[in-house]
Amino acid sequence: MNNTDLQIVPTEYIVIRPPVEGASRSILIPVTGGCSWNRCVFCGTYKGMYGIIQNYAIRPIEDVLKDIDYYKEHNYHGYPVFLAGGNPTSAPTKYLVEIIKYVRKQIKSVPRVSCYAKALDILRKSDDELKQLAEAGLDIIYMGLETGSSKILRIMKKGTNAKSMTKAGKRILKAGIKLSLYVILGLGGKKFSQEHVNETAKILTEINPTIFRFRTLNIVPFSELWNKWKNNEFELLSPIENLKEERDIIANLGHNVTSQVFNDHLSNYCSIETPNIKLDRKMFIKTLDHFINDSRIQNMQRTNLTRM
């Protein structure tokens, strides 16, 4: 399939959501479509990997409010709400506050309102604006940290560095919004694996997010990394190397870190989780060591998933 075969889908079409929002059968309300950045080397989400393209846009507020009315009328009370789109926090704060307040008004007993965010969008908002989002009822933000290494972030064209990620993460927490960070195992390839481990442990220690979640790098068509990989300019980690990266990140965390940790993505080679890594760190490392020393995993071939 090439770009000319791809259909451009409208803003209200939801392309992705976090696995946890799928597992909790959350109400998915599209707020933005596409991604205002759309340049990360490893990402094909809005560029065709799902057989479609979605350009960045903010939905008209009337349409979003109509969706919320629909869920009220059809008795979707008591479900979590996920404000969908690659980076809804790129929208003006006033617009977001109105939407979140309307969710809270129309749909009863909503246990959680959440959305994705990009660090630079957070840094464009003042502390007061972040507070307004928290007070309106935004409970949790999912942010792609990917790695704590500024070098790898630059290579991957993430458009931000470790300093900005730290600042954005801390400001979200300070505003009273929970923060869930994604870490991509293998993002530095074999060449920068150690750098990825050291710097990611360092930034997680600095931010101490509410939650961090591992996922494993798979290289998808329509991403820039796909061509680099095909030209042997990037090496995927083996299953055992991914598990070792995770083990070493956990082992290098500072003892202040109290985050919940999850491996809740189908790309992962384990599903270990904890409600508090400070209390469960030894168990976590022991379980990972157990996998790492298992000859079946040592002999496991790496497969690359092209759709997740």
Ligand code: SF4
């Ligand atoms: S990883 Fe996130 S920020 Fe980067 S291009 Fe994809 S959707 Fe946009």
